[in-house]
Structures are given as structure tokens and as C-alpha cells.
Amino acid sequence: MEFKQSLSRRIVIAFVLMTALVGGTFAIGIVETVHLVEERLISSELGGDLDRLLKMESIDEWRHRPEPSQLFHFSGGRGDFALSEDLQNLPPGFSELFRDNHSYYAYVHLVDGRRYVLMEDQSEFEEREQLLFAVVLVGFLLSLGLSGLLGWLLARKVIEPVVRLSGQVGHPDQLLERAPQLAPDYAEDEVGRLAASFDITLGLLRRALMRERLFTSDVSHELRTPLMVVASSCELLLESPELSARSRTQVQRIARACEEMRELVQTFLLLARSTADGVAAESQAGLREIADGLVEQWRPLIESKGLVFDYQPADGGQQTYNGPLLRSVLGNLLRNAWHYTEQGRIELRLGGSGFVVEDTGVGIPAAEREAMFQPFVRGGAARGEGLGLGLSLVQRICESQGWSVELADAVPRGCRFEVNLAK
Structure with a gap:
């Protein structure tokens, strides 16, 4: 034990x-x-x-x-x-x-x-x-x-460097590139060797984080050019009078997918930079504004599958949020509901401080719910070619913004995702 x-x-x-x-x-x-x-x-x-x-x-x-x-x-x-x-x-x-x-x-x-x-x-x-x-x-x-008192005094003396080292290791500044070394602050004893080991591990972690941020930034930056080319080409094609109705519909789908990719690139870039509060003023948006845009995008896809899309808007007030991140959260939840629902309905309800996405799909067993927010995890009834990153991305965005997301059963079946945007 x-x-x-x-x-x-x-x-x-x-x-x-x-x-x-x-x-x-x-x-x-x-x-x-x-x-x-x-x-x-x-x-x-x-x-x-x-x-x-x-x-x-x-x-x-x-x-x-x-x-x-x-x-x-x-x-x-x-x-x-x-x-x-x-x-x-x-x-x-x-x-x-x-x-x-x-x-x-x-x-x-x-x-x-x-x-x-x-x-x-x-x-x-x-x-x-x-x-x-x-x-x-x-x-x-x-x-x-007396032995208890002596043990307490000695424990404080012995544990003090360990407590100090723990506080230094847990400080967010240790992940900065120029964070000072820990080992020079301690004697060459067991605690000193532990501090040296932390220096090595933190150094590896800093380099890994830097590689991840550089990779995400580089990919996000390099993807913008081909996305701009695709978006421009779609605009030119849509202006052509010789385009048939079927072709025009396909080009519009390509344009929507291109815009969605651009927003995802922006989302990944913001997460990589960890600048939850440093968002430009023009990227702020209200919940109703973002929901209306996504409903317009997803309603044709949902209804073409034979499902009922029930959208219940509400006056969200003047509160604004990080537009790209909120759009990514709501869009991933709608995509998840569309992907795992074969019959019935999908419902989106807005509230004063958040929203609810509910479906009548296959549902997620209670034993798997906690793991569903981990990267590369898919439900037992998963289908298609998804990588299991959508809910993980939702969780990461909510954590970075101080939001919360909860998963529960829908009635009579399916999933119910509730997102609270109040900090």
C-alpha cells in the first residue's frame, strides 16, 4: 500500500x-x-x-x-x-x-x-x-x-530546499527560453543533483516547446499563401457566368472549406503563441454573430443528411469573445454531432453565458467520456477518417480562455455538450 x-x-x-x-x-x-x-x-x-x-x-x-x-x-x-x-x-x-x-x-x-x-x-x-x-x-x-518536536524542526530544515526547488520548478517562467539554471542555488548534495536533473529535463522541455511553436507558426504561415490562392480562384470561378449550378455549388463548398482552414490555421497559431489575452480587437466577436454564421454553413450539410437542425438563438448581450477560437469550438462540436448522428436531430441552443450542442447520435459511454478530450482518442463507435483531435482541440481552447466544456447524455440518446463562456 x-x-x-x-x-x-x-x-x-x-x-x-x-x-x-x-x-x-x-x-x-x-x-x-x-x-x-x-x-x-x-x-x-x-x-x-x-x-x-x-x-x-x-x-x-x-x-x-x-x-x-x-x-x-x-x-x-x-x-x-x-x-x-x-x-x-x-x-x-x-x-x-x-x-x-x-x-x-x-x-x-x-x-x-x-x-x-x-x-x-x-x-x-x-x-x-x-x-x-x-x-x-x-x-x-x-x-x-521532544522527539516529535525535534523531528518537526529537523523536517522543516531538511524539506526547506526541496520545497523551494518545487516552487521554482513549478513556476511558469521556467519554460521561458532564458530561464536561469536551478542547480547553482543549491549545495552539491542530493537536492543539488535533483536540481541539476530538473535543469536537464526543463532544457529538453523548452527545446521541445520551441520546436512545436516554430513548427506551428511555420506551418500556419506557409499555409496562408496556398489558401489565399484557393480562395482567390474560387472567387474568380464564382464570377464566371459560364459556371453551371452544380459546379457553382461545388466551388462554394471549396470556398467554405478554404475559409474554415484559414480559421483553423489562425486558431492553431493563437494556441501556439499562448496569447489568450493578446488578441487583436478586430478578432473579437459575439456568440450570436458566430453562431449565425456557423448555422448558415452547417445547416445544408446537416439537413442533406436527413437530420433536423434545431437552432435556438438568444440575445447574448454585448459580451464579445475571441472570435477564431470560439468559432473553432462551436464548429468542432457541430462537426462532431453531424459526423456521429445518422438519424434524428441536432440542436444548438444559445444562452446568456454559453451554448449547448445536443444530438441523437450513437452517444459516448460514461467510461469513455473523460478520455474523449485527449488527443487521438475516438469513441468505440467511431467511423470515418477522423484522427480524434476535435474534442481535444475544444478542451485546449476552453482551458486557454478560461471557459469550461461538459459532456453528458442526451435524452433519449446521444451526446450533450455544454460550453460555459463565463470566466
């Missing part, structure tokens, strides 16, 4: 766990050692006291009593010296026993078949043990708290 804690938290946890392991081992060792030493000392003391008692006068005439905290019992003893039942099965040597909610240390000695037992109340020893346990426990808890 993947450990998903932050690196600083991992350091703190490691410190606390290490302290708990080492401190707990020492605490248990101290308690056990003290307990063992205490037993040995008391065993030796009780054994010595019992030997001294047995060296006195005969037991029948024994009148000396042990220490006030001690109890003496033996086989055949009378009164307080009688050997009770719980003492008769104690093994020779040192033992512990409980009597009347009290704990005792007992030492048993066998002489000529007779059993002698010397007992001592261990309440005082237990109090000392409890005090020792409390001191050890408090020390253990304090060591855990």
Missing part, C-alpha cells in the same frame, strides 16, 4: 517511532532490572534473617520475634508461628504470595523435614516500584514529545 503522508510528516513519524522503540526498550529494561535486583536483594536479606533465627535457641523455647514487618512460621509452631495451609506448598527458596489483599515476599527453608518460612510485607517495595514506574512512564512520554 502506498504511503501517502507528506515527507515532513514521515520524518516526524520516523523520529517518534524510533524514540518509542528505543525509549520503550530502555524503559522496560530499567523496570525489569530494578525488579530483578530488588528480588535478589530481598531474597538474600530474608534468607540471612531466617538463618540467624534458626541459629538461636531451640525452637520449642524460641522467644525472639522477627522484624516488625516480618512474619515467622514453622512446622509444629503454635499461635502466630503456626504454618498455615497456603505456606505448606511453597517451594524452598524465595517466593511471592498474596494474603488478605496484601502482597508478601517469602523465604522457605527445610531443616530435618521441618519447614521454616519467613515472610515480609512488600507494600513499601510496591510503592517504590509504582513511583519508579510513574517516573519511567513520564520520562517516556516526554521523550516522545
Whole structure:
């Protein structure tokens, strides 16, 4: 299972766990050692006291009593010296026993078949043990708290260059051609080597981005000349009175396709330059204006396929948008609906802050929807020669402009694309 804690938290946890392991081992060792030493000392003391008692006068005439905290019992003893039942099965040597909610240390000695037992109340020893346990426990808890604090301070110190490096790598200026190197700001340690690796990777990324931008710019620039030639030729052909009606229709389709290609070239160029806000004033347009133009372009194609094209315009106010990019978004969604709808209808509804394109086509399964906005991805029911770039282009344009696009099911079937143009 993947450990998903932050690196600083991992350091703190490691410190606390290490302290708990080492401190707990020492605490248990101290308690056990003290307990063992205490037993040995008391065993030796009780054994010595019992030997001294047995060296006195005969037991029948024994009148000396042990220490006030001690109890003496033996086989055949009378009164307080009688050997009770719980003492008769104690093994020779040192033992512990409980009597009347009290704990005792007992030492048993066998002489000529007779059993002698010397007992001592261990309440005082237990109090000392409890005090020792409390001191050890408090020390253990304090060591855990101090280790957590030390781990936190050390984590901040250790993580600080990593956090700084992360911020530098994630800064948009790092993709600029003349962005400064990161490695000189760090020592020649693991973080420094990581910064050097980032320098290499970012350098490769900058060169790749530059090649992409140059390629897009060059292609966009070079395509303009042949497109102008095609557009001019179409205009000249349309002015010819000898052109038949069928040929005129075909030339008009070529002219529309040429204009669409010109707009796509402009769209790609704007995306390559990443100048979402630096658009010329003459390229701004309203949603209704762009929608009306695209409806005029797409209605014949949609209706020639036997489909119903339902266009519901609305007053979009005075808000204007990037004309080429908005036209590309709406045009790609209409093309997608036309391509994947064989029967039924296609609907375009304008709203105050966006529009909806809905169709009765094959639809897109819920499991495939997220991937449909990736480049070169087509639905399972894809047909034709498309490359799967239309929805990817729509997503890229919306992201660059601060718009949003959502895909859902249409009723009773098909797809529903909703684009919100509000930033």
C-alpha cells in the first residue's frame, strides 16, 4: 500500500517511532532490572534473617520475634508461628504470595523435614516500584514529545530546499527560453543533483516547446499563401457566368472549406503563441454573430443528411469573445454531432453565458467520456477518417480562455455538450 503522508510528516513519524522503540526498550529494561535486583536483594536479606533465627535457641523455647514487618512460621509452631495451609506448598527458596489483599515476599527453608518460612510485607517495595514506574512512564512520554518536536524542526530544515526547488520548478517562467539554471542555488548534495536533473529535463522541455511553436507558426504561415490562392480562384470561378449550378455549388463548398482552414490555421497559431489575452480587437466577436454564421454553413450539410437542425438563438448581450477560437469550438462540436448522428436531430441552443450542442447520435459511454478530450482518442463507435483531435482541440481552447466544456447524455440518446463562456 502506498504511503501517502507528506515527507515532513514521515520524518516526524520516523523520529517518534524510533524514540518509542528505543525509549520503550530502555524503559522496560530499567523496570525489569530494578525488579530483578530488588528480588535478589530481598531474597538474600530474608534468607540471612531466617538463618540467624534458626541459629538461636531451640525452637520449642524460641522467644525472639522477627522484624516488625516480618512474619515467622514453622512446622509444629503454635499461635502466630503456626504454618498455615497456603505456606505448606511453597517451594524452598524465595517466593511471592498474596494474603488478605496484601502482597508478601517469602523465604522457605527445610531443616530435618521441618519447614521454616519467613515472610515480609512488600507494600513499601510496591510503592517504590509504582513511583519508579510513574517516573519511567513520564520520562517516556516526554521523550516522545521532544522527539516529535525535534523531528518537526529537523523536517522543516531538511524539506526547506526541496520545497523551494518545487516552487521554482513549478513556476511558469521556467519554460521561458532564458530561464536561469536551478542547480547553482543549491549545495552539491542530493537536492543539488535533483536540481541539476530538473535543469536537464526543463532544457529538453523548452527545446521541445520551441520546436512545436516554430513548427506551428511555420506551418500556419506557409499555409496562408496556398489558401489565399484557393480562395482567390474560387472567387474568380464564382464570377464566371459560364459556371453551371452544380459546379457553382461545388466551388462554394471549396470556398467554405478554404475559409474554415484559414480559421483553423489562425486558431492553431493563437494556441501556439499562448496569447489568450493578446488578441487583436478586430478578432473579437459575439456568440450570436458566430453562431449565425456557423448555422448558415452547417445547416445544408446537416439537413442533406436527413437530420433536423434545431437552432435556438438568444440575445447574448454585448459580451464579445475571441472570435477564431470560439468559432473553432462551436464548429468542432457541430462537426462532431453531424459526423456521429445518422438519424434524428441536432440542436444548438444559445444562452446568456454559453451554448449547448445536443444530438441523437450513437452517444459516448460514461467510461469513455473523460478520455474523449485527449488527443487521438475516438469513441468505440467511431467511423470515418477522423484522427480524434476535435474534442481535444475544444478542451485546449476552453482551458486557454478560461471557459469550461461538459459532456453528458442526451435524452433519449446521444451526446450533450455544454460550453460555459463565463470566466
